Amino acid sequence: MCKDCGCSLTSEGHAHHHDHGHDHLMTNPQLNDKKTLSVIHKILDKNDIEAAHNREHFEQHGVMAFNLMSSPGSGKTTLLEHLTNYTDQRYCVIEGDLETSRDADRLKAKGINAVQIQTGSACHLDAFMVHGALHQQPLDNMDICFVENVGNLVCPASYDVGTHKNVVLVSVPEGEDKIEKYPVMFRKADVVFITKCDLLPYFDFDPEVAKAAVLKLNPEAKVINVSVKEPESMKAVAQWFATELAAFNRTLASKTEEPA
Amino acid sequence: MHEFSIVSALINQCEELAAENKATGIARVAVKIGALSGVEPQLVKTAFDTFREDGICRGAELEMEIAPLELDCRACGAHSIPDEIAYLCPACQSRDIKVSGGEEMLLMQLELMYD
Ligand SMILES: Nc1nc2c(ncn2[C@@H]2O[C@H](COP(=O)(O)OP(=O)(O)OP(=O)(O)O)[C@@H](O)[C@H]2O)c(=O)[nH]1
Ligand SMILES: [Mg+2]
Ligand SMILES: [Zn+2]
Ligand SMILES: [Zn+2]
Ligand SMILES: [Zn+2]
Numbered sequence: 557m558c559k560d561c562g563c564s565l566t567s568e569g570h571a572h573h574h575d576h577g578h579d580h581l582m583t584n585p586q587l588n589d590k591k592t593l594s595v596i597h598k599i600l601d602k603n604d605i606e607a608a609h610n611r612e613h614f615e616q617h618g619v620m621a622f623n624l625m626s627s628p629g630s631g632k633t634t635l636l637e638h639l640t641n642y643t644d645q646r647y648c649v650i651e652g653d654l655e656t657s658r659d660a661d662r663l664k665a666k667g668i669n670a671v672q673i674q675t676g677s678a679c680h681l682d683a684f685m686v687h688g689a690l691h692q693q694p695l696d697n698m699d700i701c702f703v704e705n706v707g708n709l710v711c712p713a714s715y716d717v718g719t720h721k722n723v724v725l726v727s728v729p730e731g732e733d734k735i736e737k738y739p740v741m742f743r744k745a746d747v748v749f750i751t752k753c754d755l756l757p758y759f760d761f762d763p764e765v766a767k768a769a770v771l772k773l774n775p776e777a778k779v780i781n782v783s784v785k786e787p788e789s790m791k792a793v794a795q796w797f798a799t800e801l802a803a804f805n806r807t808l809a810s811k812t813e814e815p816a
Numbered sequence: 817m818h819e820f821s822i823v824s825a826l827i828n829q830c831e832e833l834a835a836e837n838k839a840t841g842i843a844r845v846a847v848k849i850g851a852l853s854g855v856e857p858q859l860v861k862t863a864f865d866t867f868r869e870d871g872i873c874r875g876a877e878l879e880m881e882i883a884p885l886e887l888d889c890r891a892c893g894a895h896s897i898p899d900e901i902a903y904l905c906p907a908c909q910s911r912d913i914k915v916s917g918g919e920e921m922l923l924m925q926l927e928l929m930y931d
Contacts, residue, residue, distance in 0.1 A: 711818035
């Protein structure tokens with residue numbers, strides 16, 4: 557598939573993704589005209605291979621990628637619009653929506669490089685869709701690439717799109733019970749942003765309860781309370797990304813130092 | 817409704833494996849779906865019934881095993897199947913656990929037919 561995309565990934569690590577043969581396949585003896593074939597095969601393995609390819613792409617350009625997921629309207633695009641005021645890191649965005657290029661247009665209006673993917677009927681992004689879009693981004697000039705997934709707390713959780721970390725947003729008006737109701741999504745999160753925290757006085761949302769619910773699913777996750785109207789919280793967001801990026805760059809550097 | 821995309825990937829796999837093994841039909845497709853894999857078994861069934869119609873999976877039976885969440889505790893060594901969705905060891909409450917089942921989406925077996 558990378559032959560088709562024309563991208564020039566040549567590393568050995570890349571090549572071996574393609575000979576994922578069915579060597580683990582075992583065949584039972586014949587029974588008349590029927591044969592039982594025992595395989596253990598990830599159903600989404602084609603997507604996973606493409607996702608690994610995307611990750612290598614990002615890494616070759618020294619770019620760290622984040623997958624932003626939440627229900628519709630939790631504030632993904634707004635966060636990306638505001639983040640530019642709090643960080644020196646150069647970032648671009650791959651936007652996924654069922655219809656319209658409104659979100660990409662909003663970001664472009666802020667001077668942020670954005671490419672829109674219209675998924676049509678697909679309620680999630682997969683690695684193939686992201687691959688198509690990442691070739692349209694000037695990755696060499698970037699530190700970070702954000703993938704804003706389709707607003708949906710269910711389907712995007714099943715697809716690795718080739719990013720390095722998952723960011724899941726849940727906004728105060730949605731209620732803290734969303735975490736328990738959509739465990740698969742919150743299980744995937746490396747960080748959870750509780751957004752629209754300026755609205756806490758108007759809702760019965762307890763950030764501590766929300767945090768406990770996240771940690772029950774995901775002991776390793778970080779939880780950060782955010783409001784785009786509260787600069788201190790936006791600084792904490794920028795700081796989280798900066799810390800992640802620094803760790804990513806250290807790992808990349810140690811990888812390239814290793815003799816081939 | 818990503819179940820439709822997942823089932824179309826599954827059917828693709830079945831077609832490839834049938835072709836590799838020069839089979840002329842598929843009688844049974846066995847899958848293992850983790851309770852926390854993020855797919856709804858009923859929707860997988862519906863999608864399978866819809867998509868199998870125009871290919872080698874026509875008439876194939878879908879056998880679905882739902883795998884519960886299974887944890888191995890690194891602190892006390894207990895293996896457990898918790899009755900609520902919580903990623904901590906029910907025996908010692910440690911969060912230092914390894915998930916050994918319940919999040920997978922696997923094709924396990926195919927029963928191939930030959931004319
Ligand atoms: N009060 C308040 N409103 C916010 C905040 N962040 C976002 N909003 C509002 O929430 C609404 C939805 O925000 P978006 O950024 O479009 O949400 P989204 O997650 O990108 O939505 P989709 O892409 O459609 O899934 C907008 O009206 C925002 O102004 C916040 O921190 N505080
Ligand atoms: Mg948006
Ligand atoms: Zn490529
Ligand atoms: Zn869906
Ligand atoms: Zn234990």
